[in-house]
Amino acid sequence: MLAGATLVGAAPASGAPGAVVVAPGIEYTEFDIQAAKGVAHAHVLSVDLRSRQVGVGLLYPGKVAARATVSRLATAAGAVAGVNGDFFNITETQHPGVAATGASVGPAIARGHALKAAVPNGQRFGPALPPGTSTKDVLGVTADGTARLDSIALDGSVTTAEGDLPLGGLNQYALPVGSVGAFTADWGETSRLRAVCGTDTDRAAPCSTDTHEVVVSGGRAVHSAGTPGSGVIEPGTTVLVGREAGARRLRELSPGDPVAVRHRLVASSTRTPYTFALGGYPVLRGGLPLPGLDHTTSAVRTAAGIADGGHRLLLLALDGAAAYRTGLTIAEVADTMRRLGSVDAFSLDGGGSSTLVARAPGASAVTVRNHPSDGTERAVPNGIGVFAKPWR
Known part of the structure; x- marks a missing residue:
């Protein structure tokens, strides 16, 4: 020291x-x-x-x-x-044809609004994490103006006629293997392809070839594609991106099927909402x-x-x-x-x-x-x- x-x-x-x-x-x-x-x-x-x-x-x-x-x-x-x-997805040399998104690693909250959740630990950019820490760790300021260190996790689900499945990501450049992630207007126009590259433990692992994407608007599926896309996401629209098991669940949806997406960020050590937080x-x-x-x-x-x-x-x-x-x-x-x-x-x-x-x-x-x-x-x-x- x-x-x-x-x-x-x-x-x-x-x-x-x-x-x-x-x-x-x-x-x-x-x-x-x-x-x-x-x-x-x-x-x-x-x-x-x-x-x-x-x-x-x-x-x-x-x-x-x-x-x-x-x-x-x-x-x-x-x-x-x-x-x-925060640290961020600055380069993608291991994945030819996939552009870096520039998105940050950890959770982000702006004026009380949840912008994004954390990528898996193995997908982060930056030096090795100290023992006992994770990409979910944040520095934040609560609604009463107090600064804290905390951990923030994603709590969300996708509800269809076939039942509920957990939401594995929110506006993240990397999704957990086998999961479904949500992308909203907060993400921007950048391609969502990076979200299905690497694994939970290896950022450089190949991109998944078992993927599917569904656009949800007005509470219903309106479009689907086999590969994550890019472009503006309109307010009120959510793009669901699935890989492996998550992709297989999304393939069950057809245009017109009802879909409800719920998500929030939950702090582990305080019930006081954060007005600001970053990873x-x-x-x-x-x-x-x-x-x-x-x-x-x-x-x-x-x-x-x-x-x-x-x-x-x-x-x-x-x-x-x-x-x-x-x-x-x-x-x-x-x-x-x-x-x-x-x-x-x-x-x-x-x-x-x-x-x-x-x-x-x-x-x-x-x-x-x-x-x-x-x-x-x-x-x-x-x-x-x-x-x-x-x-x-």
């Missing part, structure tokens, strides 16, 4: 020396971290969730299978600051690092921390400039977030995705505060937006 490490410069506690007030309740600071493999440079936002003038929400391009830069997402949403979010994975719980965190691979990282009983959110993005590019290990990220006051912390996508934006005093738009390691901002599927206005 970081037994002898130090944070050099201002820590992002409220009112800390060197902190810049982005807006009331929102502060930005930067500082060096003396890590095991060299100096890393951190950019941190401290967000006071107690303030009614502060809000946190999901930044995304309006569709699940789409990407945009953090600065563009923040500007479009009117956010005063933000960071990049990643926990690195710190109850002030203690998770066992089994990687302590050898250093990289540019993005992370979020929860302090003050869920009433303060810390958002960290490392600098990707050449002088700092060795970055931190995941174990060092957990230790850094703890030293900054976090009791719980969550790792988000890193590397070329790591981006932190914030408005300068008097400015009308956000600017990128760190140096993305690609040299320019990378387009990402989502992020955490920080807003300065009445939010609740």
Whole structure:
């Protein structure tokens, strides 16, 4: 871990020396971290969730299978600051002819609306998950304005004249083997073919050849095809995609047959609805690092921390400039977030995705505060937006 490490410069506690007030309740600071493999440079936002003038929400391009830069997402949403979010389906080199969707790995909730559920663990992109974590893990903010770490699962079903079958996915780039998944207008125009590629344990496994798709509108099946398609999904329409056993069930449907699709995202540790949530994975719980965190691979990282009983959110993005590019290990990220006051912390996508934006005093738009390691901002599927206005 970081037994002898130090944070050099201002820590992002409220009112800390060197902190810049982005807006009331929102502060930005930067500082060096003396890590095991060299100096890393951190950019941190401290967000006071107690303030009614502060809000946190999901930044995304309006569709699940789409990407945009953090600065563009923040500007479009009117956010005063933000960071990049979840890991995502960035490439498809193992599946010739199948395009990457750009969709994120974990669940996503925007303004209380469930956008998508989590792909199987074996289908995720990003570093190996720490023991005991899964793609269902989220960082979220509840309806009462409290930040939490949680796990969110899909609860859904497809009801036909032949009975019910469980729903295995919602707007996901990968469906569990043998399942049926639902795609709604939130997905976008991107091809749904990637959803039937790989297996629950092997992302690179071949695409399934046993597939079927049914379009449902007005409570009835209206069209079917043997291969998942693409194109706009109109509001009120659901496209069901099945693979293996799920495909065989969908082939039983004919145009005009009644079909009811039900889905919701269910949090495991609280009954309070989430207004915002996105995926990643926990690195710190109850002030203690998770066992089994990687302590050898250093990289540019993005992370979020929860302090003050869920009433303060810390958002960290490392600098990707050449002088700092060795970055931190995941174990060092957990230790850094703890030293900054976090009791719980969550790792988000890193590397070329790591981006932190914030408005300068008097400015009308956000600017990128760190140096993305690609040299320019990378387009990402989502992020955490920080807003300065009445939010609740």
